[in-house]
Structures are given as structure tokens and as C-alpha cells.
Amino acid sequence: MEFIEENKLNENDLFDKFKNPEEIKEKLHALQQQLSPILDDFKKYFIFYNKNPEYPEYQQMFENIKNNLNNINSQLFTLSNEVEINTEEINKKLFALNVLIKEEKEKNKELKQKLKIVDEKNNASTELISDYKKMYDYGYLRNWGLILSTIISIILIKNIYNKK
Numbered sequence: 001m002e003f004i005e006e007n008k009l010n011e012n013d014l015f016d017k018f019k020n021p022e023e024i025k026e027k028l029h030a031l032q033q034q035l036s037p038i039l040d041d042f043k044k045y046f047i048f049y050n051k052n053p054e055y056p057e058y059q060q061m062f063e064n065i066k067n068n069l070n071n072i073n074s075q076l077f078t079l080s081n082e083v084e085i086n087t088e089e090i091n092k093k094l095f096a097l098n099v100l101i102k103e104e105k106e107k108n109k110e111l112k113q114k115l116k117i118v119d120e121k122n123n124a125s126t127e128l129i130s131d132y133k134k135m136y137d138y139g140y141l142r143n144w145g146l147i148l149s150t151i152i153s154i155i156l157i158k159n160i161y162n163k164k
Helices: 002-006 011-015 021-051 056-114 121-162
Strands: none
Touching: 021 056, 056 121
16 A cells, blocks of 8 residues: 555656647747738738849848747747657656556556456456556557648648748
8 A cells, every 4th residue: 555655646746847739839829910910021022122133221121020030949849848748748648647557557467466366367457458558558649749740830830931
């Protein structure tokens, strides 16, 4: 009983390092709102600058808007990295929890043997099949989550570069 209490992980240990998903969504939404007016200005000053390259005012405004686009791109890249880092950290913690669960199952098995509770072959195989299905489902969902987040990141980055 003491071992279980010593190794008990609480919810704060699992999620204390991660940013709130709402904060990330808000940042992404703010970047989306900034992008549209900047792209409109970019189009306008791109035309002005290319038609009248002798005016330094147009050149300066064009450079400012390019800097703004680069700034948004870097913020989006940073946000994408934060999401990846959070995903990796969650995966590490989940794998650590999986190891703890396996250890506890082994201890449970040893305790059952000490109490001379006979495990029937059918029960053991059913439990193994159930555990394997759960592990497969977790891996399947995790892989799809990673694929979807990668696709969304790629689409967002392509949209930003295509609008340049």
C-alpha cells in the first residue's frame, strides 16, 4: 500500500508544464486576424513599390509590411513548436504512466499468486487481449492526432506563404 501512495501521480504533476490549449487557440486566432489586413496592405504597397520604385516612402512601407509578415510567420512557427513540444511531453508522461501500470499489473499478479488465487488461462488471455486492444487503440489515436496536427500546421504555413 505504501508503494502505491509514494508513486501516485496527481493531475498537477501531469499537466503543470503545458500551456492551456485556449491560450494557443487565442494566439492563433489573433494571428489570423492580423494576417488579413497585412496581406491587403502587402498587395497594395507591392504594386505601389513596383510601379514607382523611386519613391522611398513606398519602399519603406513595403519593407515594413514584409517585416510584419515575417513576424507573423515566426510567431506561427513558435506556436507550432510549442504544440509539438507539448505533444512530445504528453507522450513521454503517458509512456511513463504505461510503465507504472505494467509494474502495478506485475505486482498484482504476484500478490494474487501469494494469495493462491489461481488465474485461469482463459482469464489471463482475455486480460492480455483487452490490454493489447487498449494499447493499440491508444497508439492508433495518437498517430492520427499527430498526422492531423502536422497536416494542419503545413496547411497554415502554406496559406501564409501562398498569400505573400
